Amino acid sequence: MATLNPAADAGARAPRRKWTPEKREALFGFFFISPWIIGFLVFTLGPMITSLVFGFYRTDLLQIWEAVGFKWFQAVFTDVLVRKAMFNTAYYAFIMVPLSTTLALLIAVLLNQNVKGQSFWRTVYYLPSVVAGAAVAILFKWLYQPDIGLLNSILNPILFRISNFLSLETQLVAPRWVFSQEWAMPSVIIMALWGAGGAMLIFLAGLRGIPTALYEAAKIDGAGPVRQFFSITIPLLTPTILFNVVLNIIASWQVFTQVLIMTQGGPNNATLTMVLHLYNTGFSQFRFGYASAQAWALFLAILVFVLFAIRTSSSWVQYER
Amino acid sequence: MQKVSRRQFIRFTGLGAAGLALAACAPAADEAAVGTGATAEVVNLRYQSRELQEAEGVQELWSEFYPEFKANNPDIEVEFLPQPGGVNLREGVLAQMVAGDAPDLIEFCCWSSTFFVQKGETLNLQAYIDRDADEVDLDDYYEGQFDPWVDEQGDIHLMPRFTGTMALYYNIDMFEEMGVDTPPHEWGAWNHEDYVAIGENFVSREPGQPITWATSNYGMNANWLSQYWIRGFGANMVNPDDNRLCGLAEPAAIDALNYIHSIIWDSNIFAYGSDIGMGVNQLFESGRISMMEMGPWSLGSTMRNATFRWDVAPLPMGPSEITTHQSVDGTMIWNKTDHPDESWQTLKWLTSPFYGKLYAKWGTKQPSRISVLPEFQSALIDRDERFGDIDIDVFTSSIAASLGGPEEMFANDFTCKDTILKPAFDQVMLLNEAPVDLIVQHADIVNRFNAGEIAIEDLGGAMAALG
Structure with missing residues (x-):
């Protein structure tokens, strides 16, 4: 019963609030995840919102702040250079995603066999993934040099002999790689494939998760290795494939280091990608408003393709039940 | 020993973390004042280097230069910041400028130096130069030395770090x-x-x-x-x-x-x-x-x-x-520095004959001052006697005779050179797929862009229209 004397009420100790085990667990969960949440808010969500605001300004972040409304967001749809960069990036992504996923899967399947020195081979194939992108790009610049690079030093003599053997009127010559508008982007893609080891490792983990009993049963039923691969390995690996495809889509649309170091977007903008273009717009021209609008256009493009991959996954990804 | 409950542990940990966070946000105490108790007026400066080729040598240079500087300027402490590598210097400094925390003195080369002048981030040095005209001695530099670093009024904003002759x-x-x-x-x-x-x-x-x-x-x-x-x-x-x-x-x-x-x-x-x-x-x-x-x-x-x-x-x-x-390599003072006078005093030392000789020896860089040029070769020989076989006079004589000139900078330099002209140079020079006339057509786009006839977002269209 409530007393009319407040002093008496204040003196009485309020009933202690009990934390249920679930609440306590949730509290600890939030406590332990808080570094990530703080990092996400400060270093990801915060800058994203800030860049959205920048998109409404003509600004160099130093002296100029002029509101321009939706001008930059409209311009990204009409700017021929943005279109070119978007096309180049899509070209890279549409070839890179299936190619690198397939390559990583094939290597993983090979390395999943009981071969001698398995750990050694796994390390060898994973090693390129730990080499810094800048170092790889510099290395490939040398390999690709059309006149004295290692690649054409091997290819040209071979093509020379083939041309002679076939008595061709025009001698076959190796591509000029990054010194050619047609071959510059394929050169970047070939170089990027060198780093397929990361996805390979994830596939290897996925392959380890497939019960061996399924293969034994299939063998008893007379299924050969090819049938086993397409009827057991691939279906049960589809969640891993989806994961790798999503990661690959995001990484491919953000390709930057390789082109910055190897080609600077050239020749004649043949390797100008979206991130390189918005980097140039922002950090070289100091047009941060327009660069922010370009970043949002890129974000939306990535979002559309990732959502497409996820939405269609229900028709091809099989989860174990 | 008294037991601490989990609740108390979390409470104490939280309080401790909050205390640390508050301490981190508090303004830093003056290190010098704390350290000596008697030199409260000591000013701390940060000096951002842009030495790429001889980074180790410049560390040696600094260890020779700084004691002499300190002996003559006991009230200035300078923190030497080595070159971070690649394009990170410009990006890093830009981020620091936006955050209000850029170094007091910053070295830049080529278009980046002019760019920060155009952006109004450099301290106008003209009044200091006029005041200390005898020490600065502008006549001790080649004719075009300051061309990339003057504003519309003709005032100088950077001082040379070295001057490299091609x-x-x-x-x-x-x-x-x-x-x-x-x-x-x-x-x-x-x-x-x-x-x-x-x-x-x-x-x-x-x-x-x-x-x-x-x-x-x-x-x-x-x-x-x-x-x-x-x-x-x-x-x-x-x-x-x-x-x-x-x-x-x-x-x-x-x-x-x-x-x-x-x-x-x-x-x-x-x-x-x-x-x-x-x-x-x-x-x-x-x-x-x-x-x-x-x-x-x-x-x-x-x-x-x-x-x-x-x-x-x-x-x-x-x-x-x-x-x-003649290369464009200079040092600017950030115009939002809290210590412009001390920064200028430091910059004078960084452009002194004393520093020029040390830079020649440890950085193998050609001095900007004409009066120091005769000592370039002996400074190099100090570093490696084989430089005695090299005709260093080829470099130095060009400065003394004011041959050549610095990099020519456009208004909107990066956009003009990299976005507009480079694709044309690529097609003509690198790929041999177009005649020189294409570069001339792109030059016209530069003129129209700088005249405001073409907007930044229409540049791609204008270039594509050339075929």
Whole structure:
């Protein structure tokens, strides 16, 4: 019963609030995840919102702040250079995603066999993934040099002999790689494939998760290795494939280091990608408003393709039940 | 021992974390004041270096320079910040400027230095220069030294770090092997046609044989490396009277562009595109080219890596003028520094003859001051006696005679050079897929862009319309 004397009420100790085990667990969960949440808010969500605001300004972040409304967001749809960069990036992504996923899967399947020195081979194939992108790009610049690079030093003599053997009127010559508008982007893609080891490792983990009993049963039923691969390995690996495809889509649309170091977007903008273009717009021209609008256009493009991959996954990804 | 409950532990941990966070946000105490108790007026400055080629040497330089500086300036503490590498310097400094925490003194090269002047982030030094005219002694620098760093009023905003003259490094062993006379060592004693005639001796493109060219540089594109050739033909990439205008449509500039194209694609003496292939230093050091157009900043690396006898000679003349370039490497004071006077005092030391000699020795950089130039070679010999065999006078004599000039900068320099002109240079010079006329058409886009007739978002369309 409530007393009319407040002093008496204040003196009485309020009933202690009990934390249920679930609440306590949730509290600890939030406590332990808080570094990530703080990092996400400060270093990801915060800058994203800030860049959205920048998109409404003509600004160099130093002296100029002029509101321009939706001008930059409209311009990204009409700017021929943005279109070119978007096309180049899509070209890279549409070839890179299936190619690198397939390559990583094939290597993983090979390395999943009981071969001698398995750990050694796994390390060898994973090693390129730990080499810094800048170092790889510099290395490939040398390999690709059309006149004295290692690649054409091997290819040209071979093509020379083939041309002679076939008595061709025009001698076959190796591509000029990054010194050619047609071959510059394929050169970047070939170089990027060198780093397929990361996805390979994830596939290897996925392959380890497939019960061996399924293969034994299939063998008893007379299924050969090819049938086993397409009827057991691939279906049960589809969640891993989806994961790798999503990661690959995001990484491919953000390709930057390789082109910055190897080609600077050239020749004649043949390797100008979206991130390189918005980097140039922002950090070289100091047009941060327009660069922010370009970043949002890129974000939306990535979002559309990732959502497409996820939405269609229900028709091809099989989860174990 | 008293037990601590989990609740108490979390509470204490939270309080501790909050305390630490508050402590981190609190303004830092004056280190000097804390350290000595008696020098509360000591000013702390940060000095951002941009030394790429001789980073270790510059550390040695600093250990020699700083005690002397400190003895004469006990009230100034300077923190030396080494070059972070690549393009990170400009990005990093920009981020620091936006955050209000940029270093007090910052070194930049080339268009970045001019860019920050145009952006209004540099301290106007003119009043200090006028006040300390005797110490600064502007007459002790070559004629065009300050051109890239003046504002619209003609006031100076940066002071030079060093001044690198472009010259021609050549491989004596290769010249002797081919029985070719080495280039003359006087400026103006040979020209662009002699260059081709000498170069043709070294070109080899036989199937099955190692390819050799004669010469190269970082890559003649819409940049300063093409500019000195264009000046040699009597024209300019950037109109000297109005930096909004491109001079590449002038007949002399077209002649220069045709010459550049011919040495790449007709006589094959010039290994083009080393900027997206093997670096020019590697081409020279590996004997793929017998000559390279290069500044004194490569003296140290060439001395370390070359396994043959080499020397330097002046670049050949163009049909109109001597072709060379004086590098644009300077130090700015950030205009939002809390200590402009102390920063200027430090900058005076960084441009003093004392510092210039140390920089020559440890950084193998050519001094900017004409009065220090005679000591360049002896400073280099101090570092490595083999520099006694190199004709360093080739570099220094060009400054004393005010030959060549600094990089020509457009208004909106990066956009004009990289976004508008470079794709045209790529098609003409690198790919040989278009005539020189394409560069002239792109030059017109530069003019229209700088006149405000084409917006940034319409540049791609304007270039695409040229086909």
